[in-house]
Amino acid sequence: MTRTQTFLLGSAFWLAGVGVFAGFAYAMNRPITVPAPERVSAPVELTAATIKAEPVYERVVTIPPIEIVGHVPRPLRFAPQVIAPVAAAPPAPQHMNCTDWRPLEQGGSESSVRECQ
Numbered sequence: 705m706t707r708t709q710t711f712l713l714g715s716a717f718w719l720a721g722v723g724v725f726a727g728f729a730y731a732m733n734r735p736i737t738v739p740a741p742e743r744v745s746a747p748v749e750l751t752a753a754t755i756k757a758e759p760v761y762e763r764v765v766t767i768p769p770i771e772i773v774g775h776v777p778r779p780l781r782f783a784p785q786v787i788a789p790v791a792a793a794p795p796a797p798q799h800m801n802c803t804d805w806r807p808l809e810q811g812g813s814e815s816s817v818r819e820c821q
Contacts, residue, residue, distance in 0.1 A: 705713075705772040
């Protein structure tokens, strides 16, 4: 693509974007107009008492609460099939065969290590 074609393609893209933005800004900023309901003229022989009033519509719709109950017919694939037994607690340190504390010879800090079986 030549430089002129690239410029024209980019300009068309930006011009389309500006047009979409202008249309959106117009749609968001224009005043809302509600069309007046159509009035049908009543025949002359009907009196005001026989003409029913226009229905009044509520602005809030009340929906009764419902309860949705579901059942799982089979175990899920990702659920564990067998629960593993809980491991016994490790023995207390006084009942273990442990060596004496010795300095740890790794790094620059002073710490100690003890080996137990």
